[in-house]
Amino acid sequence: MFAAMTFTTLITGASSGLGAEFARQSAALGHDLALCARRTGRLDELAAEITAAHPSVTVRTYALDVTDADEVRTVFRTADADTGGLDRVLVNAGLGKGRFIGSGKPEANRETVMTNAVGALAQAEAAMELFRAADGGRGAGHLVLVSSVTAVRGNRRAMTTYGATKAFVANLGEGLQAELVRAGTPIDVTVLLPGFIESEMTVRSGEANRQPFMVSTEVGVRSMLAAVEKRRRKAYVPAWPWRLIVGLLRIAPLRVVARMS
Numbered sequence: 001m002f003a004a005m006t007f008t009t010l011i012t013g014a015s016s017g018l019g020a021e022f023a024r025q026s027a028a029l030g031h032d033l034a035l036c037a038r039r040t041g042r043l044d045e046l047a048a049e050i051t052a053a054h055p056s057v058t059v060r061t062y063a064l065d066v067t068d069a070d071e072v073r074t075v076f077r078t079a080d081a082d083t084g085g086l087d088r089v090l091v092n093a094g095l096g097k098g099r100f101i102g103s104g105k106p107e108a109n110r111e112t113v114m115t116n117a118v119g120a121l122a123q124a125e126a127a128m129e130l131f132r133a134a135d136g137g138r139g140a141g142h143l144v145l146v147s148s149v150t151a152v153r154g155n156r157r158a159m160t161t162y163g164a165t166k167a168f169v170a171n172l173g174e175g176l177q178a179e180l181v182r183a184g185t186p187i188d189v190t191v192l193l194p195g196f197i198e199s200e201m202t203v204r205s206g207e208a209n210r211q212p213f214m215v216s217t218e219v220g221v222r223s224m225l226a227a228v229e230k231r232r233r234k235a236y237v238p239a240w241p242w243r244l245i246v247g248l249l250r251i252a253p254l255r256v257v258a259r260m261s
Helices: 017-028 040-053 069-083 107-131 157-183 200-205 217-229 239-251 254-260
Strands: 008-012 032-037 059-063 088-091 141-146 187-194 234-237
Touching: 008 017, 008 069, 017 032, 017 040, 017 217, 032 040, 032 069, 040 059, 059 069, 069 107, 088 107, 107 141, 107 157, 141 157, 141 217, 157 187, 157 234, 187 217, 217 234, 234 239
Parallel strands: 008 032, 008 088, 032 059, 088 141, 141 187, 187 234
Antiparallel strands: none
């Protein structure tokens, strides 16, 4: 009898929100996990929770600041060695901070760019280095980039920078897809564009500030994971109603978009 092959998923920003729920649902599929975040205490609590629920799943945790490119590369390579090879990397770590451009207090926008765009690039670089066949890489793997429906059109005021960083992530993913398709390389890249999904931030804001069409974290991540398991190149999640909304946003005049964002 041959032992079943393990499948290992690395998740950044795994200490809370979408990342933590993605870890739970991935573990339910039998995936071993490498969980990364700055808050290692919460990571360890999550690892204990998952191990208790799924004793056959191996969970490792790593402290990681995704804005430090050298640290990202080191942690990814360490996790790859510890697990016997990463099969999937979920680039999920992100910030939702922001102020309107020209506020005189640009720090929140800079932090958002560093985490959501520069950090995403560092993670993509580190993951693809492991996946590519050159220099000892395995020539296979699955890179998943978490963008947002805010990437589709420009956003006003506090959301301007956030949406721009998510557009960067989506474009980065499509560029990689074009390159890999042309090369015929068995490496998959999925770009997820979530709609409004509950998180710690939305819970703190209260029911009165809920966005329309918002779904629970569990439901939203279930839709995300379904698209990832199918290795879709691009997925608006949940598909309903966001595929319809995005289609309308793409053709809407800017004056209409300005009222919506």
